[in-house]
Amino acid sequence: MNESIRNKMKKNFSGLQGGLFTTVAKADVGSAYHDLQKQGVSMMGWADPFYPDPSIPGHLLDRAVEILKGGFPSHYTMPIGNEELKEEIAKKLARENHMTVDPKRNIIITPGSDSGLLYAMMPFIGEGDEVLVPDPSYPSNFLNAELLGGKSIPVPLKADDNYRIDISAFEEKLTSKTKMVLLTNPNNPTTTVFLREDLEQLARFVCQHDLICVVDQAFESTIFDGREMISIATLPGMEERTVSVFSISKGMGLSGFRVGYLVACDTIMDVLFGGAVNVLGATNTLSQLMAIEAFRNPQFVEEYNSKHDRRRKYAYEVFSKVPGVKINMPESSFMCWLDVSELGDSTEIVNYLIREARVACNDGKAYGPQGAGCLRLIIGCYWEDQKSFDAIERMADALRGLAKAKGM
Ligand SMILES: Cc1ncc(COP(=O)(O)O)c(C=O)c1O
Structure with a gap:
């Protein structure tokens, strides 16, 4: 490595x-x-539904062929995104998120939501700014503020209450440099769907201290047991100070399309439109045209959710019987979060599971200081349930072996 360049x-x-x-x-x-x-x-550490198996719904495949034959995908779409797609998204936002927006003014299409997340923060975060990040949460949440010259401040969630928001922890971390709250709802990796009353408290905190909120709702369409999905932008005072980040990668299982979108008020969106070509370029034209079809005919999402539901129940059933392992029934998404702290160090356990169970999952330490001692396991990989079940069983057997060696 050339140190002087570095x-x-x-x-x-x-x-x-x-x-x-x-x-x-x-x-x-x-x-x-x-x-x-x-x-x-x-590969059970890669939050990509049904990976590595093919999983494009038939009607999208047909539409893709039709679009390609039409020849238009060899051209750019405007950097702010395809207008027809934004109209479909605005209908979805009204129907599912209770957000009323003007598709021409309040939506921008991004190449996936990872780039959208960083772009949402970019106008606000610079040298010295502090961003409050619930801990544990998505690893990018901690790195993004640092990439922009700011500082991410982990705010512990209530580990003993399925990682709910603890507003007193937010108050404790507030300083004169605090600029933003960065929330992932539903939360990755804990699967927590934040409760209305907790979000109302958080919204009051954000407004009272004149902060900006960036909320990542990538997993919003895979929620179980009738839980209510609240978009924090709809709470009093929040619309003007929230950038909401969305994706078709998770619920629609279309991660390879690389389509996400940001929603914000005119004041913020004017700036995001203004810098779009420099920062985002433009999202892939074919993907955007296929995404229109996905939003018009999204019935396949129900089938995906029933697969994920079967798997979370299976994983919960199996892991809750393993000595030394604690698991809450997943509330959303296609992952589970295991507390294995009684069995040893989570980094060592990840390596042990690769060797013994031939399963790669994630070390909880990547998700913030509170993640130490935990593992994140993606159970929504593979198209066939049985392949996921087999890997879960192999992993549980290996963990039982660890527990036995510890006399549990
Ligand atoms: C919480 C969360 N947000 C955003 C993303 C990024 O997804 P994409 O860029 O595919 O939209 C991920 C991917 O794992 C994620 O887990």
Whole structure:
């Protein structure tokens, strides 16, 4: 590595490790994770529904062929996104999120929601700004503020109450530099769907201290047991100070399309429109045209959700019987969160499970300080339920082996 070139970089970038000079254990950095797949390990640390099996619904496949034959996808879409797609999204926002927006003014299409998340923060966060990030939550939430020169401040969730919001913890972390609350709802990795009363408290906190809220709702369409999904932007005082981040990767299982979208008021969106070509380029034209079809005919999402429902029940049933493992019934998404702290260090357990169970899951430490001692397991991988069940059983057997060795 050329140190003198590296030293010219900004401090918040020069420390990044992409796997070229060191081995990086993170699933989404470098190639170490895919190397495991080549060795036949089950990839259960990759939040990609039905990965690695083919899963494009038939009507979308037909539509893709039709669109390609039409020839238009060789051209750009405007950097702010396809208008027809935004009209479909506005209908969905009204129907499902109770958000009334003007598709021409309040929606921008992004190449997936990861880039959207960073872009949503970019106009607000710079040197010295502090971003309150619930802990545990999505790893990008902690890195994004740092990439922009700011500081992410982990705010512990209530671990003993399925990681609900603890407003007193937010108050404790508030300083004169606090600029933003960055929330993932439903939360990845804990699957928590935040309660209306907790979000109302958080919204009051945000308004009272004149903060901005960025909320990532990537998992909003996979929610179980009739829980209520509240979009925080709809709560009093929040519309003007919230950027809502959405994706078709998770609920619609279309991660490879790379389509996400941001929703915000005119004041914020004017700036996001203004910088779109420089920061986002433009989202893939074919993907956007296919996404229109997905929003018009989204019935396949129900089938996906019933698969995820079967799997969470199976995983809960199996892991809750393993000594030394604690699991809450997943409230959303296609993952489960296991507290294995009684069995040892979570990093060592991840490596042990790769060796013994041929399963790769995520070390909870990546999700914030409170994640230490926990594992995140994606149970929504593979198209066939049985393949996921088999991997769950292998993992449970290996964990039972650990418990036995500890005399549990
Ligand atoms: C909470 C959350 N937000 C956003 C993303 C990014 O998804 P995409 O860029 O595919 O929309 C992920 C992916 O794992 C995620 O877990």
